[in-house]
Amino acid sequence: MTPPNGAQALWQTLAAHGVGTVFGYPGGAIMPVYDALTLFPDIRHILARHEQGAIHAAEGWAKATGDLGVCLATSGPGATNLVTGLADAMMDSVPLLAITGNVARHLMGTDAFQEADITGITLPITKHNYVVQEAGDLPRVVAEAIHIARSGRPGPVLVDIPKDVQLAAFAGEVHGPQAPPEAPAPDPHALEAAVALLKEARRPVLMVGGGAQGAAAEVTAFARAWRIPTITTLMGLGAFPASDGLWLGMPGMHGSVAANRAISEADVLIGIGLRFDDRVTGRVKDFASRASIIHIDLDAAEISKIVRAHVPVRADAGRAARLLTERAQPLSHPEWTATLAEWRTRGEHPAHWGAAQAVRQVVSRLGPGDILSTDVGQHQMLAAQLARFDRPRRWLTSGGLGTMGFGFPAAIGAALAEPGVTSMVIAGDGGFQMTAQELATLTKYGIRNVKICIVNNSYLGMVRQWQELFHERRYSEVYLGDSNPDFLKLADAYGISGWRADNADDLEGAIDAWLAHDGSALLEVVVPNEHGVFPMVPAGAALSEMIETEPQAVPGGRA
Amino acid sequence: MSADHLVSVLVRDEPRVLTRITSLFGRRAYNIRSLSVGRTEQPGVSRMTFVVTGDRNIVEQAMKQLEKLHDVLHVVDHGLHKYVDRELVLLKVAITPESRVEVRQIAEDFRARIVDVGRHALTFEVTGDEGKVTAFIEQMRPFGILETMRTGRVALTRGSNADLPGQVFHGGETEVLRPVLEAPEPSETQAGGMPGVS
Ligand SMILES: Cc1ncc(C[n+]2csc(CCOP(=O)(O)OP(=O)(O)O)c2C)c(N)n1
Numbered sequence: 001m002t003p004p005n006g007a008q009a010l011w012q013t014l015a016a017h018g019v020g021t022v023f024g025y026p027g028g029a030i031m032p033v034y035d036a037l038t039l040f041p042d043i044r045h046i047l048a049r050h051e052q053g054a055i056h057a058a059e060g061w062a063k064a065t066g067d068l069g070v071c072l073a074t075s076g077p078g079a080t081n082l083v084t085g086l087a088d089a090m091m092d093s094v095p096l097l098a099i100t101g102n103v104a105r106h107l108m109g110t111d112a113f114q115e116a117d118i119t120g121i122t123l124p125i126t127k128h129n130y131v132v133q134e135a136g137d138l139p140r141v142v143a144e145a146i147h148i149a150r151s152g153r154p155g156p157v158l159v160d161i162p163k164d165v166q167l168a169a170f171a172g173e174v175h176g177p178q179a180p181p182e183a184p185a186p187d188p189h190a191l192e193a194a195v196a197l198l199k200e201a202r203r204p205v206l207m208v209g210g211g212a213q214g215a216a217a218e219v220t221a222f223a224r225a226w227r228i229p230t231i232t233t234l235m236g237l238g239a240f241p242a243s244d245g246l247w248l249g250m251p252g253m254h255g256s257v258a259a260n261r262a263i264s265e266a267d268v269l270i271g272i273g274l275r276f277d278d279r280v281t282g283r284v285k286d287f288a289s290r291a292s293i294i295h296i297d298l299d300a301a302e303i304s305k306i307v308r309a310h311v312p313v314r315a316d317a318g319r320a321a322r323l324l325t326e327r328a329q330p331l332s333h334p335e336w337t338a339t340l341a342e343w344r345t346r347g348e349h350p351a352h353w354g355a356a357q358a359v360r361q362v363v364s365r366l367g368p369g370d371i372l373s374t375d376v377g378q379h380q381m382l383a384a385q386l387a388r389f390d391r392p393r394r395w396l397t398s399g400g401l402g403t404m405g406f407g408f409p410a411a412i413g414a415a416l417a418e419p420g421v422t423s424m425v426i427a428g429d430g431g432f433q434m435t436a437q438e439l440a441t442l443t444k445y446g447i448r449n450v451k452i453c454i455v456n457n458s459y460l461g462m463v464r465q466w467q468e469l470f471h472e473r474r475y476s477e478v479y480l481g482d483s484n485p486d487f488l489k490l491a492d493a494y495g496i497s498g499w500r501a502d503n504a505d506d507l508e509g510a511i512d513a514w515l516a517h518d519g520s521a522l523l524e525v526v527v528p529n530e531h532g533v534f535p536m537v538p539a540g541a542a543l544s545e546m547i548e549t550e551p552q553a554v555p556g557g558r559a
Numbered sequence: 560m561s562a563d564h565l566v567s568v569l570v571r572d573e574p575r576v577l578t579r580i581t582s583l584f585g586r587r588a589y590n591i592r593s594l595s596v597g598r599t600e601q602p603g604v605s606r607m608t609f610v611v612t613g614d615r616n617i618v619e620q621a622m623k624q625l626e627k628l629h630d631v632l633h634v635v636d637h638g639l640h641k642y643v644d645r646e647l648v649l650l651k652v653a654i655t656p657e658s659r660v661e662v663r664q665i666a667e668d669f670r671a672r673i674v675d676v677g678r679h680a681l682t683f684e685v686t687g688d689e690g691k692v693t694a695f696i697e698q699m700r701p702f703g704i705l706e707t708m709r710t711g712r713v714a715l716t717r718g719s720n721a722d723l724p725g726q727v728f729h730g731g732e733t734e735v736l737r738p739v740l741e742a743p744e745p746s747e748t749q750a751g752g753m754p755g756v757s
Contacts, residue, residue, distance in 0.1 A: 123582055148629055
């Protein structure tokens, strides 16, 4: 057997932290790590077909489980292929550990073959990063990296390990996980001020973000105890049950009429675990302009960053929600409730055939524990509008960065984390092709629970919609229909079965066959080319200026 | 209302810390007017003092972002407590036989030290708060300033309180500071403390 070296210390440390699955792609500068992997049969390595596929799969794993995702890449081009995923994980606060090999220490900084300054490159898109200088430091650094990735507001941490450090003799101890730090107790005065505001509220609204995905039970109890109408952001979908009568939908650019009007009219808005992204706020000056704002967030830097908080509460979402539930006084606002009920009927998608109808039919087949991932574009916004989540961590989407290519590999990561549920992905014909090569990963590992749905509108649909609305229909470089592959043949080439439909009736049958198929499968839904996603708040407009339905009269639709 | 804000940051003495901090500022377009960095009495801990220009919100954001960095151990907003600050400047001024005496006289008034003598120039070293340094430069300007180098401001909180809290490096207590920290001197605190800054 080979004498213990840095690479083995790395695996020992990962094992000591309970890491059982890693996603990666080998190369020269990480070969000692791959060599040492053969000594750790209990660790499952998933070989992706592109490092971007590996890191999005690790993100999917992390988003579905709430646990750490781990990915591995070689130096230079391998490491730079992780960049998009790191930025994505940073924006969406995903706990992630990325390990990269690098050239030997004496070559670093010399423009050696396949060298890239990956710590320099990823400095602004990681929560923290390291270059390990001594094999003896490896266990400490990796343990610290994992701790940082998981604790507080989670995020990605990169550990870069020069090849000679991987090979250096190692004789030290390996560190297990550190106890997570206690979240700061909310300032009692701030909580008191929040309670006082809520008690006096006549048009209260609760907004729940992705930071509350781990505190869904507490947040739901809080909203119900006070009877506060509740909005979940794109990242917060599922953190409050969509089946609850208090739920108003999603806010923002493609949010519901009820959610956006409620924000514009609210007198008290309480936000929890969110960061007031510009896609949520619309024109900031007019966002919730009548409301006193209570902002609860673990990350002090998010409070008053975009929207000034009247009552800032730095706290863990679950803990703050529990304390507020203890002080609950069920509110009664018959007028507000009636107004909201009326708004809730607005902005429905027309019932004629199109992407919205297709997405509606597909997502209605999700079981309560099933996971839905999406890629980025029109289909993503439609899925966010139409899918109904009653549980947290069942909705995986790239919110902050809007990363095309995210959805499919993320669904693979989630499918591996939870083999017992269906891991469905809805993608556009554009975005699917950014990481389509991961079809191979399904086949290689016999992954049976990924159901891929491609909504094919022959366009980069969301960009086309903007060109239609804001560039006088000059469709510049967005047409794909002349060069898309036959998606069923593409799947078939990797040994994956597929179905196709282009109308509502056929779609039902195709969905049945697709879901009934024993194994991962692909469904292509061919939809009309030029449909838009509505409601829509044009970029830079106020939420109150939203366009509720498709502007031109569409057959069967509202004017 | 843009104004200068004086901030000190205690950081781990590790590679890339300076880049991490300056890139954070750069990305968010916070302008750093001056920056000085040096080691502290504590092994492994460096101290930076910088002057950021911006309104109160910008400075608060900058400080909160700094606090999130793993390398940052503590952030001190000198706007909240009384402090002493100093800046060092080296200034080379042209002299002629006629101006020589006058230049030396002004330097004496400012307690500037001559650190180099050339045939046509004198180089002075001046230490003081920003006002004094600026005043000295203005007095010298009519004679013809050839070169200046300012170090940027450095600052410490007044009194026996230390900014370095006990919890610092690698979880270890800082023995030297403990007695001081146990009995902090009351110091004047202005209104508007920041959440998250202890
Ligand atoms: C990596 C990347 N490149 C470009 C974009 C810009 N973009 C946003 S949506 C979109 C169109 C997506 O088209 P498609 O995948 O076909 O989905 P659709 O909108 O038609 O549902 C594009 C190009 C992006 N979000 N990500």
